Amino acid sequence: MAMTRSLRIVVADDEVDIRDYLETLLPRLGHEVVGLAENGHQLVELCESEHPNLVITDVTMPGMNGLEAIQRMAQTQDIPVIIISAHQRDDSTENPLIVEYLLKPVSMTELSDAIDRAALS
Numbered sequence: 001m002a003m004t005r006s007l008r009i010v011v012a013d014d015e016v017d018i019r020d021y022l023e024t025l026l027p028r029l030g031h032e033v034v035g036l037a038e039n040g041h042q043l044v045e046l047c048e049s050e051h052p053n054l055v056i057t058d059v060t061m062p063g064m065n066g067l068e069a070i071q072r073m074a075q076t077q078d079i080p081v082i083i084i085s086a087h088q089r090d091d092s093t094e095n096p097l098i099v100e101y102l103l104k105p106v107s108m109t110e111l112s113d114a115i116d117r118a119a120l121s
Contacts, residue, residue: 006030007119010046012037012057012066013084018104022056022111029112040064044072052079054118056111059085059093070095080118082111 009031011022019036026033031054035046039061047055055073057066064072070081074097082100083093089101099121100114 005119006032007053007115008032008034008050009054009056010035010037010043010050010052012040012043012046012055012061012069014038014058014061018058018084025108025111029108029115031115038062040066040069040072043069047073047077047079051077054115055079055081056084057081059083059087067093067095070097073097080121082114082118 009026011019011033013019023033023036034050034052037043037046041064043057057069059066066083073079079097080099081097082102083098084102084104084106086104093101099118102110102114
């Protein structure tokens with residue numbers, strides 16, 4: 001398994017167990033979690049303050065959803081995004097920043113491979 005450089009990652013999901021899972025898993029894969037958000041507003045704020053190398057976000061969140069947050073982010077920053085969602089991808093998720101779209105539940109291998117691909121994009 002090729003180890004990519006260590007990335008600074010912001011995670012956004014309204015489910016605390018998913019945030020906890022990713023917060024535990026990502027350091028095991030050699031990456032640093034620099035922020036945890038439970039909605040799109042927090043995600044945009046964290047990206048502005050932390051300048052992460054990668055965002056991993058859910059789509060469905062209260063207030064501003066993940067897709068709206070990505071569009072807002074894209075106005076000022078060029079951060080690759082991995083979507084983790086319970087819903088199949090559709091046309092609404094077309095955005096050049098979205099490099100991977102994974103369906104829940106996500107395995108460690110799936111996530112690791114997606115991060116490797118995102119790091120190369």
